[in-house]
Amino acid sequence: MQTILLYSHASGPNSWKPVLVLEELKLPYELKPVVWGELKKPSYTAINPNGRVPSMTDPNTGVTVFESGAIMEYLIAEYDKDNLLHYTGLPEKYETQSWLHFQMSGQGPYFGQRAWFLHFQPGEKIVPAIERYGNEVKRVLGVLDSHLSGGAEKKGGRQYLVGDKCTYADLAWVPWDWAIEQALFIPNAPDSVTLDVEKEFPHFAKWHQRLDQRPAVVKTKELKAAETANSQH
Ligand SMILES: N[C@@H](CCC(=O)N[C@@H](CS)C(=O)NCC(=O)O)C(=O)O
Known part of the structure; x- marks a missing residue:
């Protein structure tokens, strides 16, 4: 499996939400710290149009996701095959x-x-x-x-x-x-x-x-x- 890239910033809480899932599922990932001044520049808004962290690119699927909750849901849907952190049944x-x-x-x-x-x-x-x-x-x-x-x-x-x-x-x-x-x-x-x-x-x-x-x-x-x-x- 190739390394998942997580665009992040150390000090805010939101980047650490997907990290918790990456750690729980023991997935290979790399933090790509983005300094505050870069967030609204085109090089970063191409990844996250909202110009905030976190966002994620996954070379295994070619998918880019922004918003911490959406990244968590993506990681669960793609990689939590043993249902460690989610349920498949209703409700x-x-x-x-x-x-x-x-x-x-x-x-x-x-x-x-x-x-x-x-x-x-x-x-x-x-x-x-x-x-x-x-x-x-x-x-x-x-x-x-x-x-x-x-x-x-x-x-x-x-x-x-x-x-x-x-x-x-x-x-x-x-x-x-x-x-x-x-x-x-x-x-x-x-x-x-x-x-x-x-x-x-x-x-x-x-x-x-x-x-x-x-x-x-x-x-x-x-x-x-x-x-x-x-x-x-
Ligand atoms: N709803 C977004 C919020 C993201 C967010 O506000 N991130 C903060 C860091 S924790 C940020 O990028 N702040 C920089 C800014 O407001 O320009 C999410 O959950 O991903």
Whole structure:
């Protein structure tokens, strides 16, 4: 099998979502770091018209894919032949897709905007925006926590979002979840939205810890730290 090329950036969470699948499935891949200044240049928008990372080219099929969720789905469809990270039967197949799409629409943008307004928005801090996205982050965590608690339907709670195994949908949430306590709810934030993850969302916290212990997740986290240290921005 030829090496899959993943265009990425060390510091954002999105590039690390497909890396988790590549690591879990033990596929040969190479990270092709793209510096921020190159993202909107034609040499890169030819690969990803949206000028963001990640994107992927696979010399084995000649396929190019952009958007982290789409890359995960591609890798699963093409290479998870033993169904390690997905289901083929109903309803689990579509439940898994639902959780991935919720991650793409509910976690990525809200967590991302919280980070933007807290850390990167130039000029004065816009507190209502920071607060709005902080509350949305908490709302999304509440949805996960409630589902993982299992409710009356599944006493003792769920180990994973769908069925009884870790799927690509669980993994999709991990890189943004790494940022919650380090970057999204920092002690000197200029708003009044605070968060104690373990106390407020205990089922979510246990699930995240469970995922964080997987060897592929540990390896990806180490790789992210090493790439961040070497990154040229
Ligand atoms: N929905 C996209 C979001 C991609 C995205 O926003 N990536 C960030 C890095 S984590 C990026 O490229 N930022 C550069 C920019 O906004 O110009 C995905 O999930 O792939």
